[in-house]
Amino acid sequence: MDTTANSALFPTYSKYPINLVKGEGTRLWDDKGREYLDFMSGLAACNLGHVPGKVKKRLQEQLERVWHVSNLFQIPDQEKLAQMLAAHSCADLVFFCNSGAEANEAAIKCARRYHQRVLKNGRFEIITFEKSFHGRTLATLTATGQDKVKDGFFPLPEGFAYAPYNDIRAVRDLITDKTAAVMLELVQGESGVHPAECEFVTGLSELCKENGLLLIVDEVQTGLGRTGKLFAYEHYGIEPDIVTLAKGLASGFPIGAMMGKQKLRDAFSAGSHASTFGGAPLASAAGLATLETMLEERLFERAERMGAYAIQRLTDQLRRYSVIQAVRGLGLLIGIECREPVAPIICELQRHGLLVLPGGSHVIRFMPSLYVSKEEIDRAVDIICTVLISSGFFV
Numbered sequence: 473m474d475t476t477a478n479s480a481l482f483p484t485y486s487k488y489p490i491n492l493v494k495g496e497g498t499r500l501w502d503d504k505g506r507e508y509l510d511f512m513s514g515l516a517a518c519n520l521g522h523v524p525g526k527v528k529k530r531l532q533e534q535l536e537r538v539w540h541v542s543n544l545f546q547i548p549d550q551e552k553l554a555q556m557l558a559a560h561s562c563a564d565l566v567f568f569c570n571s572g573a574e575a576n577e578a579a580i581k582c583a584r585r586y587h588q589r590v591l592k593n594g595r596f597e598i599i600t601f602e603k604s605f606h607g608r609t610l611a612t613l614t615a616t617g618q619d620k621v622k623d624g625f626f627p628l629p630e631g632f633a634y635a636p637y638n639d640i641r642a643v644r645d646l647i648t649d650k651t652a653a654v655m656l657e658l659v660q661g662e663s664g665v666h667p668a669e670c671e672f673v674t675g676l677s678e679l680c681k682e683n684g685l686l687l688i689v690d691e692v693q694t695g696l697g698r699t700g701k702l703f704a705y706e707h708y709g710i711e712p713d714i715v716t717l718a719k720g721l722a723s724g725f726p727i728g729a730m731m732g733k734q735k736l737r738d739a740f741s742a743g744s745h746a747s748t749f750g751g752a753p754l755a756s757a758a759g760l761a762t763l764e765t766m767l768e769e770r771l772f773e774r775a776e777r778m779g780a781y782a783i784q785r786l787t788d789q790l791r792r793y794s795v796i797q798a799v800r801g802l803g804l805l806i807g808i809e810c811r812e813p814v815a816p817i818i819c820e821l822q823r824h825g826l827l828v829l830p831g832g833s834h835v836i837r838f839m840p841s842l843y844v845s846k847e848e849i850d851r852a853v854d855i856i857c858t859v860l861i862s863s864g865f866f867v
């Protein structure tokens with residue numbers, strides 16, 4: 473299989489030469505029948521593991537009825553999913569779209585319009601953070617605090633300023649009479665699993681209240697149980713004005729959501745923002761079944777327990793390898809920081825049947841399904857040890 477030169481796809485990905493054809497729980501199989509332990513969960517989308525039964529059943533039922541009608545009509549599952557998200561979060565209202573970038577794009581638009589049309593103060597600027605990741609649309613890659621995603625895409629939209637993460641004073645210094653909001657991830661996932669410090673987040677929440685700024689929390693990766701709470705903001709005892717979701721919301725079926733407080737309702741009116749596919753019947757059915765399962769089985773608690781076990785186990789077993797710099801994380805969003813670039817280690821782990829994801833150049837991201845068992849965690853840690861020993865230069 474030629475994955476590069478003769479491909480009809482734009483070369484936006486450097487794809488692994490593996491064709492995964494079947495999944496069940498935390499396991500995947502390729503077209504040659506090889507089994508893999510999946511500790512990347514389709515980039516943190518498959519929080520319930522692969523092909524979760526209840527979601528599959530609801531999707532099959534909806535497939536038989538109707539697939540798409542547009543948001544000009546009632547979509548009962550979409551309303552139910554919004555009600556359920558509101559009931560279990562600090563938000564009151566939800567806008568559905570199809571991806572994390574779109575959810576953040578909606579958040580940026582909502583923040584600007586709230587200030588410009590509701591408060592009528594003309595504010596537009598959004599403070600974000602270095603090493604953040606918010607998506608690949610023009611506005612969200614501009615919000616992203618990493619130069620690599622901006623290369624060659626100039627000119628970028630105006631209205632963003634960047635502070636170092638965990639530095640409250642730097643944020644205070646960036647606030648002007650044009651500042652509308654602060655947007656952050658509570659665990660910076662893509663750049664290598666960096667959790668925000670508690671005092672920083674509570675301080676930020678206070679600072680936003682004092683200055684009339686909206687606090688936007690990007691939970692595209694941390695949301696829906698991944699960190700050991702339904703939403704990562706619960707760890708910090710704060711209530712953001714806007715929370716964005718996508719990855720884990722429908723078990724791998726595309727959906728995104730921007731959730732916001734009641735006061736933001738009038739930021740939007742009919743026709744001011746829209747999405748053709750957002751929250752369509754199939755996506756909403758998958759989202760509803762996913763959230764119901766998550767809440768009925770209290771899977772976020774399981775993520776908290778298994779995450780603590782995994783961090784302990786990784787710390788104990790990997791301590792003796794000099795290549796390992798640190799193990800850190802929240803729930804089942806875990807980073808193993810190495811002193812070497814991790815790309816070759818990741819390929820070697822694949823050959824040993826373990827799928828993991830890089831976070832930045834030096835971090836291995838460890839994010840299995842929330843159903844992962846202790847035995848599966850033990851097996852994954854054993855594979856990492858085997859690879860570190862057999863490849864010699866990492867010891």
Ligand SMILES: *Cc1c(COP(=O)(O)O)cnc(C)c1O
Pocket residue numbers: 570571572573574576605606607608657661662690691692693718719
């Ligand atoms: C993945 C991710 C996004 C982008 O989501 P897409 O669905 O790829 O657009 C945005 N923010 C965070 C924190 C992410 O992890």
